[in-house]
Amino acid sequence: MTMQVDEVLSEETNSLKDQRQDVIKSTVGDFGRWQLKISVLMALVKFPIAWFQMSIVFLAPPITFWCKKSTNWSDDSQLGSCLVNNSKCDQFTYDNSSMFTTTIITEWDLVCDKEKLVDVSQVSLMFGVLLGNIIFGILADKKGRKTILILCLLMQSMFGVLAAFSPFFWLFCALRFMLALANGGTMVTSFVICMEVVGGKWRTIVPILYQIPFGFGYSLLSFFAYFIREWRCLHLTLSVLSMTYLALYWFIPESPRWLLAVGKHQEALIILENATRDTKTECDINLIMTNLSNTASTSSGKRSLKMLFSREELRSRSLLLSATWFIAGVTFYAFIQHVGHIGHNLFLTVAVGGFVSLPGTLLCVLIINKFSRRQTICSSCLVTALSSLLILGFPKGEYHLDWPRLLLSGAGIIGLSISIPAMYLFTGELYPTIFRNSGVGLAMMFSRLGSMVAPLLISLQTAYEILPLTVIGVLAFLQAVLVLVLPEMHGTEDF
Known part of the structure; x- marks a missing residue:
């Protein structure tokens, strides 16, 4: 089944290769x-x-905010409260000093x-x-x-x-x-x-x-x-x-x-x-x-997104990649945005979170050609999933500079900085040359849809603090499972 797309399109692809010189x-x-x-x-x-x-x-x-004191109320409202004496607050004071x-x-x-x-x-x-x-x-x-x-x-x-x-x-x-x-x-x-x-x-x-x-x-x-x-x-x-x-x-x-x-x-x-x-x-x-x-x-002809669903194998790959990239969009942007809530020092947490992406990207370069694409992406997704869930075991403010949460956040970002670039490469390899631009474009569209969901996921912490990281962990694990369903392309010729 994996080679079905290659066989169907091999005649046209070989013809294009014979005609075109780089x-x-x-x-x-x-x-x-x-x-x-x-x-x-x-x-x-x-x-x-x-x-x-x-x-x-x-x-x-x-x-931090609280309701402004009013002549209609005898005292100031409690910190962060939206109601004072059962009345809706419409004026607020903010902590602008810290x-x-x-x-x-x-x-x-x-x-x-x-x-x-x-x-x-x-x-x-x-x-x-x-x-x-x-x-x-x-x-x-x-x-x-x-x-x-x-x-x-x-x-x-x-x-x-x-x-x-x-x-x-x-x-x-x-x-x-x-x-x-x-x-x-x-x-x-x-x-x-x-x-x-x-x-x-x-x-x-x-x-x-x-x-x-x-x-x-x-x-x-x-x-x-x-x-x-x-x-x-x-x-x-x-x-x-x-x-x-x-x-x-x-x-x-x-x-x-x-x-x-x-x-x-x-x-x-x-x-x-x-x-x-x-x-x-x-x-x-x-x-x-x-x-x-x-x-x-040489002319490759016009291609459309409809062609990605015209044959069974292409349709299967497109659906799996769309789901995988949607999850990748959610987990990446949600985790990166949630970093600001990991510790009490917002500047330190964000700065460290950005810098630790470098070793992850370099690791991706080193391991992507030594191991299979699926192994690379799956293992890095599992690192992100495990890091997200382990952070929940360390309450904020319990340790100096929240170092366990900061360390685990760094591990999660390293996982993301491996999986995302590897997914770009893997996605391009999964499509024949004549469908590659359309296929990658479809994947990116679903990734952006996922990024739109990310802020809504972060907002769940107002209802229950552990929800965002729990959902991120589950989604990252699901992404690892979906990647294993896709065919391995490492070592195969570009078609």
Whole structure:
């Protein structure tokens, strides 16, 4: 059954391989100085991606509040109470001295019956990221990778600045939604550019290392928040820093693979000639022109998401991957956001949580080729599941700096930083070449849907404190089980 898809599509795939010759490989190789420069620059784009997606941790942190004293009441209300003498409280006082001067909670009184609006703001942001993945992914195929990336970076910064000055909560949500659309576009286009300039074994290594700056960006966010305790200034700072990425316009080329695919051979030729000078290799113009001519006769045809469900084996893989990526989206964003509630020192917890993703990502590179894809992903999911559940055995505040909870949180993040990059690679391998873009796009869509559920899962702690980590642990275990059902692709040829 596993090889059924290969047999059905082998004739078309072999025909495409016979017709197409990798122009980039024949001119600048699989990986060199040119590819390294572009890969590093694209990976650095993950910094603002992390800042905007995870900033809610510092824009709306846990805060102590109580009802303001009124002439109608004889005493102040109890700490955190929404009722005083059976009357609804509509004015609040906040503890602005211990952590933050202002937050979106203190700005718009997002407590008591308005508490859920914090989750609404983050759900709307994640929905914007989902739509941005789709909309700008399509536009990047039509208008070019570089053009859309620069547009998204501009929009991301512009709407970020506007959100920092928003006088109303719903306007803030609307501006953050527009920011998220661009953020989603930044994610997909930077990843595609990164992937389209490398070849060979580097198509396994680069997509994993590409994820590293996200964790560092999360830690850096904690650094900014430590020194900038006013939410508007923090959001404005992040947006202005994001604006500096517009300089990428002068440092990265358009994707040669995209130019070849749309028939812009002369533009691709200029970029490849520049690349060979950067790598100090000789450029055989005749060879390039021959390859361009060969490429011009190749067409993969139009594919749609419907094709992913057209055959039994493809349908089975697509359904399993959709469920697995939905769970991955829930567990990753829920666990990362819940890190802010793990210990009493929010800044330390977030900073450590971001930095420990580095060893996890490096471990992923080391073990992904030594062990099966399923073993790698399954074991890392089990680490996250076990860490989530063990944290519940150590009450907050019982140990100095909550070190057991912090240590287990680090282990959980290491598990996530192994499983997520490995899932990207595994997903691409599970689809034939002619269906790969559609298949990965479908998986990412379900991942974003999961990320929208994450804030709602975190909010369950108001009802019962152990619920979020319990659900995360169960879901991570379920993800491990689902991965074992999928066929192993390690050591198989790309089809």
